[in-house]
Amino acid sequence: MSNPQSEPTYTIGELAREFAITPRSIRFYEEQGLISPARTGQNRIYCNKDRVRLKLILRGKRLGFSLAEVKNLFELYDTNPDSAVQLETMLQLTEQKRAVLTQQLEDITMLMQELDDVEARCQEELSELKRGNIA
Amino acid sequence: MSNPQSEPTYTIGELAREFAITPRSIRFYEEQGLISPARTGQNRIYCNKDRVRLKLILRGKRLGFSLAEVKNLFELYDTNPDSAVQLETMLQLTEQKRAVLTQQLEDITMLMQELDDVEARCQEELSELKRGNIA
DNA sequence: TATGCAATTTACGTTAACGTAAACCTGAAC
DNA sequence: GTTCAGGTTTACGTTAACGTAAATTGCATA
Structure with a gap:
């Protein structure tokens, strides 16, 4: 078979x-x-x-999730809940995860901006160096 | 003073x-x-x-950054490099960080999608329950 | 002066996520 | 038959990021 x-x-x-x-x-x-x-x-x-x-x-x-967290997500995904209560709690859980992810999105965009800053400063200094400045 | x-x-x-x-x-x-x-x-x-x-x-x-990583970023931000070499390595570092963040962005969007899936399935089942199905 | 609160240092304990070493099995190749 | 690469279990070691407890200090208030 x-x-x-x-x-x-x-x-x-x-x-x-x-x-x-x-x-x-x-x-x-x-x-x-x-x-x-x-x-x-x-x-x-x-x-x-x-x-x-x-x-x-x-x-x-x-x-940055822990293994326990990931396991949590797995169970969330695998479980086929039969009661309305379970469904509601699952919806609450997804909402929580979504909140975490949204926060991370914000964190990332802010960090990206700071990287832009650093990079811009670097580029500027580099071009100054190339122009041969000492003052 | x-x-x-x-x-x-x-x-x-x-x-x-x-x-x-x-x-x-x-x-x-x-x-x-x-x-x-x-x-x-x-x-x-x-x-x-x-x-x-x-x-x-x-x-x-x-x-999910370690404290050492964060310290690294601080030094990156604080240092006022005087040599072109330092500037170049700093640019390389920012690029590395950017790569990590980009990867995380992708990870997040994919996880979000999966959350959408779970949520959709939940909503559907809930409405079925409300319609009073047993079959 | 005593009492209490907030802060300090020192030091050992703890949890998560593996690394590493030891001792073993096993099927394929020589 | 043996060698060997890859797999197995068991068990102890390790690092990061704090927790927790003990003993001390300084300031304010009763």
Whole structure:
């Protein structure tokens, strides 16, 4: 019953190379309940879903999220809530996350501006140097 | 020679309350060379520049920067480089930071989209519930 | 003078996110 | 058969960013 050319799978080493992290990290994410790959006896086999998860984990980390936070997001995404109460709380959660992201957007634009400032000052000084100023 | 109404200053407790952090954190930032407030004998006195720095530190932290990174940015901003070489390396540094921020912008927009997805699914299910579906 | 509050230094404790080392298995290649 | 690359578990080490506790100090107020 197994598809002849079912789904692409990956070893831990492959994923580690692709995302430029160590196998140790990937195992750690599993230990924390963020991924749960299949096994061939001892060895881990990662499917596409696992790979996507890894990508999401790293994205979260780049934004300064903790692994617990990322796990939180996963559960948020995976859960298929049956009660209206659950749906409401989920909406509240997404709103919270959205607030964080909005704050980060603001932070980034302000930092970008400051980088512009620094850069502009540099460029100006450089052109002054080229004109051969001493005064 | 001291201005009668020179500049607003702050105690460590005031700043801690304003930014919702502990005095311990503020002292720690000083220990790491990120701030260097004046003193009245033993006590620290923070001026406007110090306050701004604190704000910048927290902004950096929200973006997942380490304190060392933030310090790096400060030095970048403070240094008045005299040589063309220094100016060039500074431009390279700003470019690096800009790359990080750009990546974060992309990360955020993608996460936002996923939040949109989750939210849309929730809204739909909620309206279904309201219509009183069981099938 | 005593009491209390806010600040200080010193130092050890803690959590998250891995790194690193040891000891083992295992299928493919030589 | 052995070598070897890649994988496994177990366990202890490490770094960053503070928390927390203890002992001290200075100022204000009762």
